[in-house]
Amino acid sequence: MTRTRTVCPFCGCGCSFYLVSEGDRVKGIEPSPQNPVNRGMLCVKGWTAYEFIHSPDRLTVPLVRKQGALVESTWDEALKIVSTRLNDIRTKSGSSALAFLSSAKVTNEENFLFMKMARAAFGTNNVDHCARL
Amino acid sequence: MVGLAAAFGSGAMTNSIGEFEDADLFLVTGSNTTAQHPLIGSRMINAVEKGAKLLLIDPREIPLARFAGLHLRQNIGTDVAVLNGMMNIIIEEGLLDREYVENRTEGFEALKALVGSYSPRVVEKISGIDRHDLEKAARMYAAADKAMIVYAMGITQHTTGTDNVKSCANLAMLTGHVGRPSTGVNPLRGQNNVQGACDMGALPNVFSGYQSVADAAARKKFEDAWGVSGLDDKPGLTIGAMMTAALRGEVRALYVMGENPMMSDPDSSHIEQALSSLDFLVVQDIFLSETAAKADVVLPAASFAERDGTYTNTERRVQLSRKAVSPPGLARPDWKIICEVSRLSGYPMDYGSTADIMKEINLLTPSYTGITYPRLETSHGLQWPCPNEEHPGTAYLHRDRFSKGRGTFLPCDFRPLAEPPDEEYDFLLTTGRIYFHFHTGTMTRRISTLAREAPEAKIEIHPEDAKQLGIRNNDMVEIASRRGSAKARAEVTTCVPKKVVFSTFHFHEFPINALTNPALDPSAKIPEYKGCAVKVRRCA
Numbered sequence A: 001m002t003r004t005r006t007v008c009p010f011c012g013c014g015c016s017f018y019l020v021s022e023g024d025r026v027k028g029i030e031p032s033p034q035n036p037v038n039r040g041m042l043c044v045k046g047w048t049a050y051e052f053i054h055s056p057d058r059l060t061v062p063l064v065r066k067q068g069a070l071v072e073s074t075w076d077e078a079l080k081i082v083s084t085r086l087n088d089i090r091t092k093s094g095s096s097a098l099a100f101l102s103s104a105k106v107t108n109e110e111n112f113l114f115m116k117m118a119r120a121a122f123g124t125n126n127v128d129h130c131a132r133l
Numbered sequence B: 001m002v003g004l005a006a007a008f009g010s011g012a013m014t015n016s017i018g019e020f021e022d023a024d025l026f027l028v029t030g031s032n033t034t035a036q037h038p039l040i041g042s043r044m045i046n047a048v049e050k051g052a053k054l055l056l057i058d059p060r061e062i063p064l065a066r067f068a069g070l071h072l073r074q075n076i077g078t079d080v081a082v083l084n085g086m087m088n089i090i091i092e093e094g095l096l097d098r099e100y101v102e103n104r105t106e107g108f109e110a111l112k113a114l115v116g117s118y119s120p121r122v123v124e125k126i127s128g129i130d131r132h133d134l135e136k137a138a139r140m141y142a143a144a145d146k147a148m149i150v151y152a153m154g155i156t157q158h159t160t161g162t163d164n165v166k167s168c169a170n171l172a173m174l175t176g177h178v179g180r181p182s183t184g185v186n187p188l189r190g191q192n193n194v195q196g197a198c199d200m201g202a203l204p205n206v207f208s209g210y211q212s213v214a215d216a217a218a219r220k221k222f223e224d225a226w227g228v229s230g231l232d233d234k235p236g237l238t239i240g241a242m243m244t245a246a247l248r249g250e251v252r253a254l255y256v257m258g259e260n261p262m263m264s265d266p267d268s269s270h271i272e273q274a275l276s277s278l279d280f281l282v283v284q285d286i287f288l289s290e291t292a293a294k295a296d297v298v299l300p301a302a303s304f305a306e307r308d309g310t311y312t313n314t315e316r317r318v319q320l321s322r323k324a325v326s327p328p329g330l331a332r333p334d335w336k337i338i339c340e341v342s343r344l345s346g347y348p349m350d351y352g353s354t355a356d357i358m359k360e361i362n363l364l365t366p367s368y369t370g371i372t373y374p375r376l377e378t379s380h381g382l383q384w385p386c387p388n389e390e391h392p393g394t395a396y397l398h399r400d401r402f403s404k405g406r407g408t409f410l411p412c413d414f415r416p417l418a419e420p421p422d423e424e425y426d427f428l429l430t431t432g433r434i435y436f437h438f439h440t441g442t443m444t445r446r447i448s449t450l451a452r453e454a455p456e457a458k459i460e461i462h463p464e465d466a467k468q469l470g471i472r473n474n475d476m477v478e479i480a481s482r483r484g485s486a487k488a489r490a491e492v493t494t495c496v497p498k499k500v501v502f503s504t505f506h507f508h509e510f511p512i513n514a515l516t517n518p519a520l521d522p523s524a525k526i527p528e529y530k531g532c533a534v535k536v537r538r539c540a
């Protein structure tokens, strides 16, 4: 059993807990007793936060729309389509024809890189996230 | 959080979660705290049990009401009038903190002039709150030594959201209730990294650390660090404006990371049309959300358990979260996907780890400069501003001066709801959250305990209205606005006022945002989720 310190993925309280795992399976949760936010406590959402990780509904392969339907693909193909399409649209209609929606559910590092990509790689300030909501 | 930044110079929560227990009084408005922020809710209840007072301003009988010394149930959308009324009384009765107002604020005369027309009688007419209760509330708040204002989406999700926030800030400054431990104005952030997404510049007008894209010096700094020239100096589009631009054909491609605007945004049929008008939609997520299902390319991402990185909670605390297990199948962490897309698009980004990315954040973001991985590894996080590696972090803001110098009173007049009820649409619909679910439910509804406790959406309706419409508990009910309709079972309860129905947006089979009003607050661009006109009927 391995214990890894993580942060609850749900509300803005930011309770901290350890994920207890065996190999690549998360088996349970132990709240962090010393953490000043939750001091060893969690709400029901936090206690069960590990359950969705291994949901059979998780996306596990890139999907690409072909003849109207999303079909399984490879990273190479999917990433190539993304970069080619974004660049084509940029060339044809300008940077302002691109828009980027970031997320209040991903990390600081990912938010930083996403806005850097929008601004430095694609030349647009059209970047926002759903926090207004 | 535009309103708070304009008044104080920072839009973040002024205090820390740990400080809740030492407060003397909480003014809670527009926050169903025990449901949305359970651990903060329980801190408040602890404090109340130790003798703190709770002043609740909320139209609904939320669970916290049981602990409230005074509960004002104002008519929906009349918050500005209520807060102005309290300030009117505080000034009339000389309960303001003159020294604080004099030394630390500006704009008092304008505030005094404006709130002068909000006498308790006038406010009673607008808000339905008994004028004696309003007086009691004003005196309670002004008399408390350590008073915390606490609010969430119930305050911001109105067309007058920014005005509501400014009015909270006005009230706090008037009584000197900002800048001390357990004393301040505290917006509670809904999702686990809302604060961080804002801090990192996932906003159209600022880089990380709220450095404006219009500021030439800031642009120069980022251009140098990123090895580019000519960064755009005009603010980009907000999410709502992106959708409108997509409908007009001005935005042709949208890249969505970890969001589900089809469910979370108002007037979802409008969003669906906007997404359909795009030439290209790419969605990166952990589940095939309603939005991902419409995409041209879907990229499988890692969940929180499968990646390293930091999150910033509602009290500005940056915490490190480590990878516990591998992502399923071919899924990858978002940061690696971003690096690949950027590289293939001709702008290589090379980071060996998230710690490398944090080093760049430290360099470019003054409030995060001292927040490094080695420090986070050995602590329970650091609260920004943390300007250097020796700095311990900041528990509460605006101690001797406001972030912007003097705090500014920003008086606001009451404006009625954008879409008041009329003869045909005679009810007000207000939306919110419940304890067992989170946001659009993509994660929590896959957790069996939570799905069992709250398997379906309910429409709350007052017993008198229910009786008139022949609705009994658990009857199927349809609510319809000018934009759309939805059906769910009724929950007959006095928790909602008369002529108001309440429901949530956690359930995709009950898409409440088909009904809500996309009318936006003019400066914060937050939609009015908390009040739109609907009609209600029992399904045959």
Ligand code: SF4
Binding pocket: A008, A009, A010, A011, A012, A013, A014, A015, A038, A042, A043, A044, A045, A046, A047, B037, B038, B039, B040
């Ligand atoms: S455990 Fe509950 S209160 Fe804590 S962060 Fe998670 S959802 Fe919020």
